[in-house]
Amino acid sequence: MKFFVDTANLAQIKDAQALGVLDGVTTNPSLMAKEGIKGHDAIIKHYMDICDIVDGDVSAEVLSTEYEGMIKEGEELAALHKQIVVKVPATKAGIKAVKYLTAKKIKTNCTLVFSAGQALLAAKAGATYVSPFIGRLDDNSVDGIALIEQIVDMFNYYDFETQVLAASIRHTMHIIQCVEVGADVATCPLSAIEGLLKHPLTDIGLAQFVKDSQRMA
Numbered sequence: 001m002k003f004f005v006d007t008a009n010l011a012q013i014k015d016a017q018a019l020g021v022l023d024g025v026t027t028n029p030s031l032m033a034k035e036g037i038k039g040h041d042a043i044i045k046h047y048m049d050i051c052d053i054v055d056g057d058v059s060a061e062v063l064s065t066e067y068e069g070m071i072k073e074g075e076e077l078a079a080l081h082k083q084i085v086v087k088v089p090a091t092k093a094g095i096k097a098v099k100y101l102t103a104k105k106i107k108t109n110c111t112l113v114f115s116a117g118q119a120l121l122a123a124k125a126g127a128t129y130v131s132p133f134i135g136r137l138d139d140n141s142v143d144g145i146a147l148i149e150q151i152v153d154m155f156n157y158y159d160f161e162t163q164v165l166a167a168s169i170r171h172t173m174h175i176i177q178c179v180e181v182g183a184d185v186a187t188c189p190l191s192a193i194e195g196l197l198k199h200p201l202t203d204i205g206l207a208q209f210v211k212d213s214q215r216m217a
Helices: 010-019 029-034 039-052 066-080 094-102 116-125 134-139 144-160 170-183 191-196 200-216
Strands: 001-008 024-025 057-061 082-091 108-113 129-132 163-166 184-188
Touching: 001 010, 001 057, 001 191, 010 039, 010 191, 024 184, 029 108, 039 057, 039 066, 039 094, 057 066, 057 108, 066 082, 066 094, 082 094, 094 108, 094 116, 108 116, 116 144, 129 144, 134 144, 134 170, 144 170, 170 184
Parallel strands: 001 024, 001 184, 024 057, 057 082, 082 108, 108 129, 129 163, 163 184
Antiparallel strands: none
């Protein structure tokens, strides 16, 4: 499974890249705003800075909610760097934009997916990725992992090339659950990825090794 880090924080992206397991980055307007990135030129520069750090796909989200605006922004974003994946919402206009951009050989990430039906339409339109939001579904008493599994099974059954990118991951267990149901990608906070390293027996064992090595000095 691929690991993307879900942030616009350059320091966190550098840390994830240094860990040696990073495959890409996802961002959105909320994450950009959190980092104080404002204005068209600043946003564009920030995407370029991210592409300079990582080797894989970088999802850059359109801000328009209308079809014409989406394709205009999408073409502009895609022209910035070969790693850019244009992120569009799972709406009627968004699906149309996916179809248009795919025909132009531009990678797309259909985001804000909350149902198998939305994922199906995105895949049929040619999306590179679909992003079901696990955490937000869990917040509303809906099993987000079950949706991931449903979409994975559907894509496998019909041989869709679209990758299932599990998003809105809140914690480390979400990552393990995504592995179990066959998600292609998990986009996570860096803390969730680093959480995979944590185990009390590792800490106890290491402490014992250090203690014993001091006895050998």
